[in-house]
Amino acid sequence: MRVRRDRTALAVAGLAVVALAVRLAALGRRVAHFDEARVAYWTLEYAETGVLFYRPIIHGPLLQHLNAGLFGLFGAGDLVMRLVPALVGGLLPLSALLFRGRLRREAVVSLAFLLALNPVLVYYSRFMRGDILAGAASFVAFGCLLRAVDLDDGRYLYPATVALAVGFGAKENVLAYLLAFAGAAGLLLHRRLLFARFEGTTPLAVCRDYLWRAGRGVRRHAAAVAGSAAAFLATVVLIYAPRGSLPSKRLYYASCGAGHEGYFDVAAAPTLGDALANPLRLPELVWFTVGSTAELYACQWITPRAEDPNPYLEFLGGLSATTLEASTAVVVLAVAGFLGTLYAGDRPDDLVSFAFYWGAASIVGYPFITDIGGAGWLVVHVVLPLSIPAAVALGVVLRWGREARTDGDAVGLAAAVLVVALVVSSTGATAYATSFAAPQADDNPLVQYAQPAGNLGPTLADTRRLAADDEGTDVVLYGSHLYNPVDDELERRPTCSNWFDALPLPWYFEADDVTADCAPNETALETALADDPPVIVAHKDDRAAVDERVGDDYDVRVHRMRSRDTPFVFYVDESRR
Numbered sequence: 237m238r239v240r241r242d243r244t245a246l247a248v249a250g251l252a253v254v255a256l257a258v259r260l261a262a263l264g265r266r267v268a269h270f271d272e273a274r275v276a277y278w279t280l281e282y283a284e285t286g287v288l289f290y291r292p293i294i295h296g297p298l299l300q301h302l303n304a305g306l307f308g309l310f311g312a313g314d315l316v317m318r319l320v321p322a323l324v325g326g327l328l329p330l331s332a333l334l335f336r337g338r339l340r341r342e343a344v345v346s347l348a349f350l351l352a353l354n355p356v357l358v359y360y361s362r363f364m365r366g367d368i369l370a371g372a373a374s375f376v377a378f379g380c381l382l383r384a385v386d387l388d389d390g391r392y393l394y395p396a397t398v399a400l401a402v403g404f405g406a407k408e409n410v411l412a413y414l415l416a417f418a419g420a421a422g423l424l425l426h427r428r429l430l431f432a433r434f435e436g437t438t439p440l441a442v443c444r445d446y447l448w449r450a451g452r453g454v455r456r457h458a459a460a461v462a463g464s465a466a467a468f469l470a471t472v473v474l475i476y477a478p479r480g481s482l483p484s485k486r487l488y489y490a491s492c493g494a495g496h497e498g499y500f501d502v503a504a505a506p507t508l509g510d511a512l513a514n515p516l517r518l519p520e521l522v523w524f525t526v527g528s529t530a531e532l533y534a535c536q537w538i539t540p541r542a543e544d545p546n547p548y549l550e551f552l553g554g555l556s557a558t559t560l561e562a563s564t565a566v567v568v569l570a571v572a573g574f575l576g577t578l579y580a581g582d583r584p585d586d587l588v589s590f591a592f593y594w595g596a597a598s599i600v601g602y603p604f605i606t607d608i609g610g611a612g613w614l615v616v617h618v619v620l621p622l623s624i625p626a627a628v629a630l631g632v633v634l635r636w637g638r639e640a641r642t643d644g645d646a647v648g649l650a651a652a653v654l655v656v657a658l659v660v661s662s663t664g665a666t667a668y669a670t671s672f673a674a675p676q677a678d679d680n681p682l683v684q685y686a687q688p689a690g691n692l693g694p695t696l697a698d699t700r701r702l703a704a705d706d707e708g709t710d711v712v713l714y715g716s717h718l719y720n721p722v723d724d725e726l727e728r729r730p731t732c733s734n735w736f737d738a739l740p741l742p743w744y745f746e747a748d749d750v751t752a753d754c755a756p757n758e759t760a761l762e763t764a765l766a767d768d769p770p771v772i773v774a775h776k777d778d779r780a781a782v783d784e785r786v787g788d789d790y791d792v793r794v795h796r797m798r799s800r801d802t803p804f805v806f807y808v809d810e811s812r813r
Contacts, residue, residue: 244341248332248348255352256326258667259361263322264315266675267693270686270798272364273740276317279303280746281726287480290529292491292536295366298405298475303364312747317364325361328352328372334379335624337386338587342638343631349660350623350630355562355667356615359682362671366406367613371620373403374413382587388453390460397468405475408533409617412601416621420593424586469522477508477525487725488528492535500528537605551603558612559599561681562666563619565659566626570595573625576632591624612682630659678799688740689796695806700748702770702812711745711752711771712764713738715778719756730754740797741773761785770812776803 268276275294282288283304288297302320310316329348336344351357361368377399384392404410425446429439454461482488482502489498505528506514511521560567574592577585598618606614637652639645670682676689703710713719713733720734728735728742732754735742745752755761758781765772765785774782776794782805783792789811797804 244336244344245333247345248329251345251348251352252327252329255329255358256323258353258358258671259322259326262672263318263362264313265693266314266362267688267696268314268317268740268743269363269684269688270739272314272317273743274736275299276303276312276364277728277743277746279317280307280312282479283307285480287483289478289482289488290476290532292408292532295407296370296405296475298369298402299364299366301475318362321361321364321368324372325357325368328357328361328368328375331372331376331379332627334376334383335587338382338585339624339628340631340635342634343627346630346634347623347627350566350627350663351620353663353667354566354619354623355663355670356559356612356619356682358667359562359671359675360613360616362675363613365613367409367616369406370403370410370413371616373399373406374410375620377403378417384457385453388456390457390464393457393460393464394467397464398471401468401471401475404472408537409605412598412605412617416594416597416601419597420590423593424590427584427589469526472529473522473525474508476529477511477521478505479508482507483725489532489535491532496535499531500524502528537607546604546607547609548603551606551609552600554609555603555611555614555618556599558610558681559615559618562612562615562670563622564666565663566619566622569626569629569659570622571625573627573629573632576629577625585628588625588628591621595619595622595625608684610684612684615682630656676799683799685799686739687799689799692795695793695795695808696744696748698808699744699750699771699806702809703748703750705812706770708751708767709753709764709769710750711773712755712761712769713752714755714761714764714772714774714782716756717775717778718773719754721754732756737802768809770809772807774805774807776805779805782807 271294278291278294279300282300288300290297299320303317306316306319329351332344332348332351335347339347357368377396380392380396380399384390384396400410400414403413425443429442432439432442482505485498485502488502489496492498505524506517506521508521511518570592573588577588595618598621602614602617633652633655637649637656640648640652670680674680675683676687677683678689699711713730718734718738719732720737721732722728722735729746730742730752733742733752741752744750753764755764761781762785772782772786772790786807789809790807791810793806793808794803795806796802
């Protein structure tokens with residue numbers, strides 16, 4: 237038995253190595269998505285100013301904490317900003333080992349394979365968002381909770397709760413995982429109650445038995461329960477506690493709208509530095525961090541939006557279609573695994589059923605809480621739980637193949653090999669197409685609208701190179717589309733720009749030390765051109781004025797700054813090569 241387990245562990249470790257290689261290869265090639273760029277910019281801002289507080293529109297601050305340190309060590313760039321998600325996604329297959337007590341060894345290896353090469357998990361492990369971190373942490377937490385129950389070992393509660401807290405620090409939808417867990421557990425209990433009736437046991441007796449065993453387990457591991465709860469709270473506070481100095485109350489509560497007064501006196505609230513300097517303020521910091529985080533979360537994500545209602549059916553259809561198109565193998569195998577265990581044997585497999593209910597609840601639930609359509613990153617939270625029943629189905633095929641080879645059954649062996657080959661080839665081909673061949677194409681089901689299209693990378697590289705040799709303004713942003721200075725406490729450079737519409741350019745300007753200025757009209761353009769800037773950028777609708785004034789030295793390049801539209805014209809001085 238030990239030899240088999242070691243072989244299983246070696247196979248899982250090998251798949252983790254493959255997963256890391258796939259995620260790290262050409263990691264910085266894709267141009268930054270809108271979301272990546274704004275958070276990466278604000279991470280540089282945090283590294284520069286030391287100021288950080290919770291902004292729910294960009295989710296938890298975990299990536300800002302980690303990337304601020306990485307930027308200091310390795311410099312700011314697309315590869316470095318995606319390094320943490322890539323490492324987490326690459327190591328995720330190791331979590332399959334947490335399920336060895338419930339799954340056969342073929343299913344454990346199959347689970348590691350699906351976690352390693354699933355196209356959705358690969359793509360969003362190469363993307364600086366918190367989804368892969370929150371999903372992976374919740375998946376690990378579930379595995380640890382399962383081990384705690386199976387082994388009757390309260391020590392597993394500590395990694396489970398800390399993992400949940402870390403995931404919550406990446407993205408608050410870990411709360412949705414807890415709801416999905418509760419919903420799946422309810423469906424599982426309902427099924428057991430039905431079985432109890434057929435077996436001659438009353439549902440009341442079953443519920444009483446479960447409650448008694450749960451209460452006994454809590455009492456037996458009371459210290460671990462209390463300690464893990466404290467560890468969860470401490471981790472959440474450490475991640476979410478504000479750093480540096482707090483902004484005005486108006487800016488702090490910006491997510492809540494102009495009519496919201498805010499419960500906390502932001503001016504008098506402590507930051508992490510204040511509490512470290514004076515530990516007596518630690519309880520105050522905990523109260524402010526937890527309370528204001530909950531308040532801001534409610535304002536941004538729970539308060540109904542009367543002016544922008546949620547088109548649930550549209551979002552549900554989009555999420556379902558993306559899941560099926562990008563993870564066909566997982567969906568088909570998950571249904572097969574669920575139905576197979578439901579009708580095979582005397583009693584369905586609890587883990588397979590729970591995970592299938594969890595995945596189904598995610599498909600139904602996430603369209604309720606999302607605020608935009610086409611958010612392919614939400615599929616991460618669907619395919620993770622569905623990978624468990626899918627792995628069971630694939631494991632059965634592998635076991636049939638092994639038994640067929642032992643029995644000399646050529647037909648059975650050929651059928652098993654064919655199924656495995658289809659799963660591996662389709663998964664690998666889709667992962668390659670979505671993450672490497674066309675990671676920015678609009679027809680890629682995982683590409684969200686705010687991803688720049690085409691080959692913008694060489695133009696950004698030329699801008700960086702020209703800026704390094706230039707002593708004046710490196711880039712001029714021309715026209716009304718790119719000009720909109722905003723009076724804000726948080727300075728966003730270039731301060732003259734329509735900052736959000738210009739993304740991801742501000743991230744590249746800041747990371748590459750490029751000096752940018754604006755020319756809102758033709759008069760300002762004349763003045764800017766007198767200084768001979770190496771690069772000029774304009775929206776396509778504003779290009780006529782620039783075309784009339786630049787010489788033949790400028791190479792004209794048009795790039796879409798969103799997947800389907802928003803064409804910007806870049807004028808690059810080729811004479812300076």
